[in-house]
Amino acid sequence: MKIAVLADPHGNAVALRAVLADLKSFHPDKTIIAGDLVGYGPEPKEVIDIVRGIDAIVIKGNHDDAVIRKDYSDMNELAAFAAEWTASVLDDERVFYLSELDFMKEFELEGRKIGVYHGSPEDPFEYVFSEARARALLGKSTMDVIICGHTHIPMFVRCADRILLNPGGVGQPRDGNPDASYALLDIDDLRPEFRRVRYDINKVQRQMIEAGLPVxxxxxxxxGV
Structure with a gap:
């Protein structure tokens, strides 16, 4: 069984469409999206509609939560500006969709216990950057697979027969590579293939400037930062 693992589309519908077009050729059995559908990007409505139109396991992230609650106090100035703008352009029905998403999902596939969290199993807003922290989380978890997002940086850590996987960011990669990032995970051997997908960045940048989002x-x- 093969799973497509995505995270952090962040209102970037152009990047999300490019990723979905790429993964389609691999015929994944499941698609997972580890939160932050909105925030930063110029097309939050379109991203929500795209996600609702596919058969995916989806959770919410901190930007989704900020838009739902209209509370931007924990964000830096630019993120808060973008989140407030996002809240202003989303209708109640789409905000309700975001509000119905969970912060985490735990389930079983092919005998593997899989946990999906935006930040970490212990904190939906935690940034897991280090291998040491990833190993600590794996050591405490009952999951065979921990899937995280939030950092926008690809990560893969194996500890015995358990793994932690971050697919990187679809809508705003931060590992120095501007191409949209996602991963394909083989459930049988727990080996991921990280994929990078080019998309029309200039188009998205024009959309952002026209929308009045920060330069x-x-x-x-x-x-890619």
Missing amino acids: FLAARLSM
């Missing part, structure tokens, strides 16, 4: 948020897409 830096548009510029960073070209840098």
Whole structure:
């Protein structure tokens, strides 16, 4: 069984469509999206509609939660601006969809226990950057597979017969590579294939500027930071 693992589309519908077109050729049995459908990007409505139109296991992230609650106090100035803008353009029905998403999902596939969390199993807003922290989480978890997002940086850590996987960011990669990032995971051997997909960054940047979103948020897409 093969799973497509995505995270952090962040209102970037152009990148999300490119990723979905790429993964289609691999015929994954399941698709997982580890949160932050919105925030930063210029097309939050479109991203929500795309996600609702596919058969995917989806959770919410911190940007989704901020838009739902209209509370941006824990965000930096640029993220807060973008989240507030996102809340202003989303209708109640789409906000309700976000509000119905869970912060985590735990389930079983092919005898493997899989946990999907935006940040970590212990905190939906935790950034898991280090291998040491990943190993600590694996050591405490009952899951065979921990899937995280939030950092926008691809990560794979194996500890005995358990793994932690972060597929990187679809809508705003931060590992120095501007191409959209996702992963394909073989459930049988727990080996991921990280995929990078080019998309029309210039188009998204124009959309962001036209929407009045901060220039830096548009510029960073070209840098992958």
